[in-house]
Amino acid sequence: MRFIAPAAFCLVAACTTGSSLPEASIGIAPVLTSEEARDEYTFARPQEARVTHLALDLDLDFTRQSVGGTARLNIAAAPGVQQIILDSSGLQIANITAPDGAALAFEIGDTVEGKGEPVTVKIGDARRITIRYTAAPQADALQWLAPEQTAGGEHPYVFSQGQAILNRSWIPTQDSPGIRQTWEARITAPAPLDVVMSGIRQGEPEDVGQGRRAFSFAMDKPVAPYLIALAAGHIDFRALGPRTGVWSEPETLERAAAELVDTEAMIDAAEALYGPYRWGRYDMIVLPPSFPYGGMENPTLTFLTPTFIAGDRSLTGLVAHELAHSWSGNLVTYASWRDGWLNEGVTSYIESRISEVVFGARRAAQERALAFAGVEGAVEERGADAPETALRTPAALDPFATDSSITYDKGALFLHTVESIVGRERFDAWLRSWFDRHAFQPATSAMFLADMRQNLIGDDAALEQRLQLDAWVYGTGIPDNVARPDPAAFAQVDAASRAYAAGRTLDAQAWAGWSTAERMRFMQNLPDALSDAELATLDRTLGLSGTGNSEVKFLWLQTALENRYDPAVPQAEAFLAGVGRNKFVEPLFDALVKQGDWGMPIARRIYAATRPLYHSYTRGRVDLLLGAES
Numbered sequence: 001m002r003f004i005a006p007a008a009f010c011l012v013a014a015c016t017t018g019s020s021l022p023e024a025s026i027g028i029a030p031v032l033t034s035e036e037a038r039d040e041y042t043f044a045r046p047q048e049a050r051v052t053h054l055a056l057d058l059d060l061d062f063t064r065q066s067v068g069g070t071a072r073l074n075i076a077a078a079p080g081v082q083q084i085i086l087d088s089s090g091l092q093i094a095n096i097t098a099p100d101g102a103a104l105a106f107e108i109g110d111t112v113e114g115k116g117e118p119v120t121v122k123i124g125d126a127r128r129i130t131i132r133y134t135a136a137p138q139a140d141a142l143q144w145l146a147p148e149q150t151a152g153g154e155h156p157y158v159f160s161q162g163q164a165i166l167n168r169s170w171i172p173t174q175d176s177p178g179i180r181q182t183w184e185a186r187i188t189a190p191a192p193l194d195v196v197m198s199g200i201r202q203g204e205p206e207d208v209g210q211g212r213r214a215f216s217f218a219m220d221k222p223v224a225p226y227l228i229a230l231a232a233g234h235i236d237f238r239a240l241g242p243r244t245g246v247w248s249e250p251e252t253l254e255r256a257a258a259e260l261v262d263t264e265a266m267i268d269a270a271e272a273l274y275g276p277y278r279w280g281r282y283d284m285i286v287l288p289p290s291f292p293y294g295g296m297e298n299p300t301l302t303f304l305t306p307t308f309i310a311g312d313r314s315l316t317g318l319v320a321h322e323l324a325h326s327w328s329g330n331l332v333t334y335a336s337w338r339d340g341w342l343n344e345g346v347t348s349y350i351e352s353r354i355s356e357v358v359f360g361a362r363r364a365a366q367e368r369a370l371a372f373a374g375v376e377g378a379v380e381e382r383g384a385d386a387p388e389t390a391l392r393t394p395a396a397l398d399p400f401a402t403d404s405s406i407t408y409d410k411g412a413l414f415l416h417t418v419e420s421i422v423g424r425e426r427f428d429a430w431l432r433s434w435f436d437r438h439a440f441q442p443a444t445s446a447m448f449l450a451d452m453r454q455n456l457i458g459d460d461a462a463l464e465q466r467l468q469l470d471a472w473v474y475g476t477g478i479p480d481n482v483a484r485p486d487p488a489a490f491a492q493v494d495a496a497s498r499a500y501a502a503g504r505t506l507d508a509q510a511w512a513g514w515s516t517a518e519r520m521r522f523m524q525n526l527p528d529a530l531s532d533a534e535l536a537t538l539d540r541t542l543g544l545s546g547t548g549n550s551e552v553k554f555l556w557l558q559t560a561l562e563n564r565y566d567p568a569v570p571q572a573e574a575f576l577a578g579v580g581r582n583k584f585v586e587p588l589f590d591a592l593v594k595q596g597d598w599g600m601p602i603a604r605r606i607y608a609a610t611r612p613l614y615h616s617y618t619r620g621r622v623d624l625l626l627g628a629e630s
């Protein structure tokens with residue numbers, strides 16, 4: 001690994017003058033310059049000039065559905081460098097000035113599909129610049145909700161989703177995970193809306209007149225810019241523990257808080273394994289249903305879909321996952337999107353370990369078995385030698401288009417395999433030390449493997465051979481040393497699946513006693529072809545239509561649509577209108593599209609009504625399925 005030599009940069013306190021943060025708290029993370037760390041999805045040339053700190057002062061305009069104001073950037077540049085290149089996606093820049101107020105020339109380049117536009121600023125000797133700008137209405141990262149799209153129905157709402165490369169649509173900076181930045185923000189919104197961000201709130205909201213209030217935030221640790229996030233709406237806060245709490249609309253706060261009671265225990269479990277939680281607070285916000293993901297690990301404030309609320313805490317593995325990102329992803333971050341598994345695979349492994357401590361070995365074993373089945377399914381579908389089944393993904397693969405069964409589940413499987421070979425105690429000590437050695441820094445697959453070789457394997461050639469590290473990270477399919485999940489994890493359920501396949505026997509009593517993972521396993525192993533009568537019996541006997549568990553409901557609807565089961569169409573329509581989580585939305589539309597003459601008209605009819613309810617990410621995915629004209 002090669003870092004830019006600190007001496008070549010302005011890395012001393014002078015870089016950060018003008019910041020309202022205490023100078024000593026601002027760290028400047030290194031940027032990797034190796035070819036394998038190169039991010040193809042940024043226009044920035046960080047080895048020449050890079051952003052080290054960002055200060056936003058923005059107004060939320062709910063009428064125009066846009067944000068505007070200023071962004072002040074602190075810049076570190078190699079000696080003699082006179083320009084910096086930033087990322088933009090539709091930003092309307094009014095002017096850019098030096099600290100003395102002098103206007104700086106800038107040029108916005110041509111739009112590159114899927115990447116946005118470069119903004120080249122002639123900074124001369126200036127190492128701090130202020131950009132006055134407005135984001136385009138409907139900027140991709142931001143979702144603006146009308147009051148009727150919220151639970152309360154009275155106030156508008158906005159939230160952002162930056163990952164992968166959407167933050168350039170509302171923040172003019174270098175939008176690349178390897179270019180870590182500290183940041184601060186002052187955000188103005190109409191009362192009574194509250195604003196929250198993925199940084200620590202500074203003081204009380206300030207009344208700025210005309211019915212508006214300003215909220216201030218700071219993140220004094222350098223983070224990947226996709227982790228800058230905000231939400232604003234009519235929201236309340238409920239403390240859960242000394243350093244944890246939840247925000248949500250008042251209407252969902254009670255249910256959300258009840259579902260999240262294990263959060264402190266999860267942090268304790270993670271800290272015991274991987275060292276201190278370094279971000280101060282761990283709060284969460286439960287967003288309106290259109291949030292496109294299950295969760296987003298925005299530091300100090302995890303964003304969550306309301307679909308994790310099942311009433312019995314059976315889907316809170318999602319919280320364990322987002323919390324795990326406080327180590328893998330947020331503390332140590334991939335430098336390029338090709339190493340997505342370094343974030344998501346390592347996180348899924350840690351999620352499994354937290355789950356084992358907090359919910360017990362049985363639940364963790366079942367979740368692992370489900371994930372393993374997903375990896376096997378993905379490899380079977382794509383082919384064992386398909387390049388996209390490698391953990392380090394092919395260069396051309398769109399960062400939005402990676403397969404979660406590979407990035408998340410094969411990545412976790414790799415670490416479970418290493419753990420099983422070297423032993424848990426030894427592996428845990430190494431993984432913890434990896435986080436310590438690379439805290440607040442970017443990393444690559446090659447760095448991960450080199451560190452493992454140096455600090456875990458040493459000169460044990462036999463161990464090196466048994467681990468097959470390169471086959472796991474750069475090879476395709478599933479290496480033959482894989483640690484398979486415990487075959488007993490689903491023994492009872494799989495017996496029930498066989499009984500159903502053989503004679504359509506169903507045991508409602510057994511189903512009632514099953515965990516969510518067991519129910520999901522059963523649903524996933526149903527025979528491919530089912531008649532209307534069989535589907536009606538399944539629904540009636542197992543209470544599938546009426547379930548409040550979004551994962552089980554999704555699998556039921558998917559099965560029903562794949563079998564052209566008309567009675568389920570109104571349920572699918574209601575579900576798709578009420579949920580924007582892409583994990584559910586895209587596969588259900590896909591199931592309809594694959595049913596051609598029967599499904600396509602239904603898909604088009606439903607999408608015409610639900611498309612405006614989805615975030616740009618979900619919209620983009622479904623647009624691809626249904627054709628751009630949708």
Ligand SMILES: [Zn+2]
Nearest residue numbers: 321325344347
């Ligand atoms: Zn994740």
